[in-house]
Amino acid sequence: MTLTGEHLERLLYPWCPMRGPRPAAVAVLFAVMVLCGCATQRVTNPERTATEQFLLSEAVTEAVAPLSFDMLHGRRVYVEDRYFGAPEKAFVLGELRAKLLLSGVQVAPDVGAAEIILEVRSPGVGIDRYDSLIGIPAIGATAGTTSAATGVPTAGILTPEVAIVKEIKQVSFAGIAYVAYWADTGEVVASSGPSVGRAWRDDWWILGFGPRTLGTISPVDHQIE
Numbered sequence: 001m002t003l004t005g006e007h008l009e010r011l012l013y014p015w016c017p018m019r020g021p022r023p024a025a026v027a028v029l030f031a032v033m034v035l036c037g038c039a040t041q042r043v044t045n046p047e048r049t050a051t052e053q054f055l056l057s058e059a060v061t062e063a064v065a066p067l068s069f070d071m072l073h074g075r076r077v078y079v080e081d082r083y084f085g086a087p088e089k090a091f092v093l094g095e096l097r098a099k100l101l102l103s104g105v106q107v108a109p110d111v112g113a114a115e116i117i118l119e120v121r122s123p124g125v126g127i128d129r130y131d132s133l134i135g136i137p138a139i140g141a142t143a144g145t146t147s148a149a150t151g152v153p154t155a156g157i158l159t160p161e162v163a164i165v166k167e168i169k170q171v172s173f174a175g176i177a178y179v180a181y182w183a184d185t186g187e188v189v190a191s192s193g194p195s196v197g198r199a200w201r202d203d204w205w206i207l208g209f210g211p212r213t214l215g216t217i218s219p220v221d222h223q224i225e
Contacts, residue, residue, distance in 0.1 A: 051170070054217040055127055055199050056088045059174035062197025064095045069103040071190040072180060076106045078114035086122040092176060096120060114183050123175035123194045130171075135163040166205040173198055 077100060081093055097107055100118075108114035140158035179191040201215035 051201060051217070052127065055170060055172035055201060056125060056174065057091050058199035058217050059172040059197040060088055060092050060095055060125065060176070062199065063174045063176045063195045064092070064099050064197070066195050067096075067099060067176070067178070067192055069100055069105055069190070072100070072116060072118070073104040074106070076108045076113060076115045077118050077180070078108040078111050078116070078183070080111075080117050080119045084120045084122055086125040086174075088125050088174070092122070092125070092174070093120065096176070096178075111183065116180050116189055117183050118178055118180045120176065120178050123177070123196075125174045127170055127172045130167075130169040132167045132169075133161075133163055134165040135161070137161055163205060164207060166210075168203045168211075169200065170202075171198065171200045 079093065079097060079100070081089065084092070086092070100107055111117065136159075138158055138161040173196060175194045175196045177192050177194045180189045181187055182189060199216045201213065201217055203211035203213050205211055
C-alpha cells in the first residue's frame with residue numbers, strides 16, 4: 001500500500017471533517033519519518049590490552065637477540081617445544097625460528113627430516129606491576145560485599161581517589177634457553193643459558209592530569225593523530 005498525501009492527512013487530522021490539501025503537515029510527517037532513524041556502533045574489547053602484548057613481545061625480542069646459532073649453520077634443525085609452556089609461546093617460537101633462519105639454519109618441518117633437535121625452554125615470561133600514590137586512595141566496600149556480622153550483602157560504597165601524584169609502572173620479563181643435540185645419537189651440539197629480555201612502561205598522573213607515559217614499547221603516546 002502506498003501512502004498518498006490524503007492518507008498522511010488523515011493520519012495527522014483523523015478528527016477533522018474537512019478534507020483539503022495540507023502540504024505543510026505532509027512535509028512535517030515526512031521529515032519526522034526520515035530523521036527518526038538511528039544507528040548503533042558495536043564496540044568490542046579484546047581480552048588482552050595492546051600494552052600487555054607489546055610489553056611481552058618486546059621482552060621476548062630482546063631475549064632472543066643475543067642467542068647464537070653458529071654451531072647449527074647449514075644443518076637441518078627441528079624446534080621441539082613440548083617443554084615450553086610459558087605465555088606468548090607462539091610469538092617466542094616465531095621469533096626463535098626467524099633467528100634460526102637468519103643464522104643460516106634449515107628449519108625441518110618434522111623430527112624425521114631433522115639432523116639436530118633444538119629443545120626450547122623458558123624460566124618465565126610475564127609482567128610485574130608497581131602502583132604508587134601520593135594522596136588519598138579510594139576507600140570503601142564494593143558492591144556485593146557481605147557483612148561479617150550479619151551475613152547480609154551490603155551496598156557498594158566507595159570514596160573517590162584523590163591523587164596528588166600517581167604512578168603505574170609495568171615491567172615485563174622474558175627468559176629463553178635451548179639445548180641442541182643430534183637426532184640419531186642424542187649427543188649435545190650446542191646449548192645456551194637463560195637469555196633474559198626486559199621492557200617497561202611508566203604512566204604518571206599529577207593533580208589528576210595525565211597520563212604522562214614513558215617506556216620502551218611502541219604505544220607509549222596516548223595522543224592519536
